[in-house]
Structures are given as structure tokens and as C-alpha cells.
Amino acid sequence: MAFNKENFKKIREIYDGKWKKAELEADARRAELQAKIPEIAKLDRAIADVGLRGVYATIGGGEDAPKRIKMLEEESLSLQEARAALLREYGYPEDYTSVRYECSTCSDTGYVEGKMCNCMRMALIMEGYRSSGIARLLQSQTFETFSLDYYKSNSRAYDRMKQNFEIAKRFAFDFEGENSGNLLMLGGTGLGKTHLSTAIAKTVIDRGFDVLYVSVMDMVSDFEQERFGNGYSNTQADISKYFECELLILDDLGTEVANQFTVSTLYNVINTRLSKNLSTIISTNLNSKDLRDRYWDRITSRLFGEYTPLVFEGTDIRLQKLKI
Ligand SMILES: Nc1ncnc2c1ncn2[C@@H]1O[C@H](COP(=O)(O)OP(=O)(O)OP(=O)(O)O)[C@@H](O)[C@H]1O
Numbered sequence: 001m002a003f004n005k006e007n008f009k010k011i012r013e014i015y016d017g018k019w020k021k022a023e024l025e026a027d028a029r030r031a032e033l034q035a036k037i038p039e040i041a042k043l044d045r046a047i048a049d050v051g052l053r054g055v056y057a058t059i060g061g062g063e064d065a066p067k068r069i070k071m072l073e074e075e076s077l078s079l080q081e082a083r084a085a086l087l088r089e090y091g092y093p094e095d096y097t098s099v100r101y102e103c104s105t106c107s108d109t110g111y112v113e114g115k116m117c118n119c120m121r122m123a124l125i126m127e128g129y130r131s132s133g134i135a136r137l138l139q140s141q142t143f144e145t146f147s148l149d150y151y152k153s154n155s156r157a158y159d160r161m162k163q164n165f166e167i168a169k170r171f172a173f174d175f176e177g178e179n180s181g182n183l184l185m186l187g188g189t190g191l192g193k194t195h196l197s198t199a200i201a202k203t204v205i206d207r208g209f210d211v212l213y214v215s216v217m218d219m220v221s222d223f224e225q226e227r228f229g230n231g232y233s234n235t236q237a238d239i240s241k242y243f244e245c246e247l248l249i250l251d252d253l254g255t256e257v258a259n260q261f262t263v264s265t266l267y268n269v270i271n272t273r274l275s276k277n278l279s280t281i282i283s284t285n286l287n288s289k290d291l292r293d294r295y296w297d298r299i300t301s302r303l304f305g306e307y308t309p310l311v312f313e314g315t316d317i318r319l320q321k322l323k324i
């Protein structure tokens with residue numbers, strides 16, 4: 001399991017900023033208070049001094065150390081009570097100068113006893129949604145909202161879609177990063193290919209893997225930009241992500257312009273990912289004959305040999321939803 005490296009770096013930076021900010025803000029509140037109420041400054045110094053003497057007593061040891069430590073603890077407690085009373089008197093909450101972390105479990109460090117805190121895991125997942133390229137769809141197109149009822153009018157379509165649904169769920173929940181297989185979703189418009197691949201993406205991101213979702217057209221345009229520039233600036237697109245993410249979902253194969261460059265780009269991505277045992281899901285409206293006509297044999301033989309085919313059947317669900 002590997003979170004996207006860029007996302008991890010970004011979240012780590014946010015977390016570093018978070019606990020520092022919480023501590024600086026507490027320092028600022030303390031300074032404000034000490035300026036306003038000079039007795040507080042005196043008490044703060046006395047509390048710090050008792051604390052320091054406690055540390056020395058602990059380090060120094062000796063027979064009477066436990067007794068001295070206990071006395072210092074009592075002294076500290078009574079100083080703190082005096083401080084709290086003073087704060088109340090001036091109308092401040094007692095914890096006014098405590099550090100306020102967003103997460104009290106990990107004090108905004110992101111880790112508890114060497115393990116990643118849930119808050120940081122959630123932050124990475126949210127960042128994973130964003131970097132997947134389909135943050136909005138991930139909310140609505142899930143396994144829970146995928147209904148087999150739309151295929152009920154045709155029993156063959158229903159059986160097939162039920163099987164596709166099961167295969168998609170198994171793929172997502174068994175996904176292990178490397179060696180998790182590939183899917184080829186074939187079928188007409190509005191039958192749920194994008195919905196089901198989005199549902200897979202969400203589950204796989206939630207399980208901590210790095211997922212990238214893109215239409216073939218957009219991917220090809222990134223490769224074009226990387227190769228030829230975009231004509232306006234010399235910013236280069238980052239194409240390494242297509243070879244590195246743990247799951248790449250390529251939607252709408254066949255809608256890109258077919259030329260030597262796009263086909264060789266596609267071959268390069270499909271072939272490199274297969275050789276690295278990284279999973280890819282491809283969806284297309286083309287049938288197997290169209291695919292053979294349009295792409296090199298080197299591509300189609302890989303698609304038919306190494307990808308599990310899911311054939312989508314039924315009647316356009318976009319239209320069914322309009323009628324309801
Ligand atoms: N089984 C389903 N249950 C609920 N909603 C569905 C189902 N299948 C598809 N939909 C919805 O119908 C619409 C079209 O589905 P989707 O975009 O997945 O089709 P598609 O097969 O990708 O079509 P296209 O080939 O045109 O891209 C979406 O809003 C989707 O959420």
C-alpha cells in the first residue's frame with residue numbers, strides 16, 4: 001500500500017505547519033495575557049521554576065527525592081489553581097493558553113506511537129480523491145448507488161451486469177497494488193462503465209492506494225504537451241504519473257484522435273504498466289472488432305490477453321433516469 005508520494009509530501013507539510021501554528025498561537029495568547037495581567041507572568045515564571053526543580057529532583061535522585069518531588073507537585077498544583085482563579089476573575093477560560101490542536105489524539109503530528117493517526121489517513125484519502133481527477137464523481141457514483149434494477153427488463157443483460165458488478169467489487173476490495181489484474185469495460189453509452197469504474201476508484205483510494213482516473217483524450221494531450229509543449233509556455237506535463245500510479249483508469253478509449261502518436265502513447269502506457277505488474281482499467285464504447293480495426297495488434301493482443309473483459313449490456317441508463 002502506498003499513498004501518492006506528492007500527496008504524502010503535501011500532507012506532511014500541512015501537518016508540520018499545523019502543530020507549529022497551534023503552538024505559536026498558544027504562545028501568542030500567553031504573551032497577550034502576561035501583558036494584560038502582570039500577576040499571570042509572575043505565576044507562569046513560578047510554575048516553570050517549580051517544573052524545572054522537579055526535573056532536577058528526578059535526575060538527582062537520592063533518598064528524599066520522592067518526598068521532594070511530591071512537595072513540588074503540590075506546589076505546582078496550588079500555583080496552577082491560583083492562576084486559574086485569576087483567569088476566571090478576568091473573564092478568561094481556564095485553558096486560554098493551552099495549545100489547541102485540531103486533533104487531540106496525535107497533537108497534530110499525524111502519528112501516535114509510530115502509527116499513522118486516523119486524522120492524517122483521512123487527510124491523505126481526501127487528497128487522493130482530489131488527485132485522482134474525479135473528486136466530484138466519487139461522491140455520487142459508488143457501489144452503493146449502483147443499482148442492478150436498471151438492467152431488469154432483459155434477463156441476459158441483468159445476469160451479465162450482476163456478474164460485472166461482482167467482478168468490479170472483488171477487484172476493488174481485493175486490490176493489492178501490484179499484480180491485481182486489469183479490466184476492460186466494453187459497451188454502449190450510458191450503461192454504467194464510468195459509474196462502476198468510479199466506484200472502484202473510490203474503494204481503492206479509501207483502502208490507501210494511489211489511483212489516477214483520466215480520459216484517454218486527456219492523457220494523450222498530456223503526452224503531447226510533454227513532447228511538443230503547449231504552444232504558449234514551456235511548462236511540461238508530468239507524464240510519470242501514468243507509469244507510476246498503482247491503479248490507472250482510462251475512460252472513453254476510442255474518443256481520441258487516432259494517429260501514430262496517440263496509438264504509440266497508448267501502447268507505451270499499456271505495455272509499460274503490464275511489464276511493471278501495475279493495474280489498469282480501460283472503458284470503451286468500441287466492440288472488439290472496432291478495437292482491432294483501430295489499434296495495432298500489439299495493443300489489442302494485450303487488451304484481450306491480459307485484461308478481464310466486462311461486457312456491459314442493457315438500455316441507456318441516462319435515458320431511463322430521464323423518463324422516471
Ligand atoms: N447501475 C446503475 N445504477 C445507478 N445509476 C447508474 C447505473 N449505471 C449508470 N448509472 C448512471 O447513469 C449515468 C450514465 O452512466 P455512465 O456514465 O457510467 O455510463 P457509461 O457507460 O460510462 O457511458 P458512456 O459510454 O457514454 O461514457 C450516470 O449518471 C450514472 O451514475
Ligand SMILES: [Mg+2]
Nearest residue numbers: 193194251252
Ligand atoms: Mg463513460
Ligand SMILES: [Zn+2]
Nearest residue numbers: 103106117119
Ligand atoms: Zn490525529
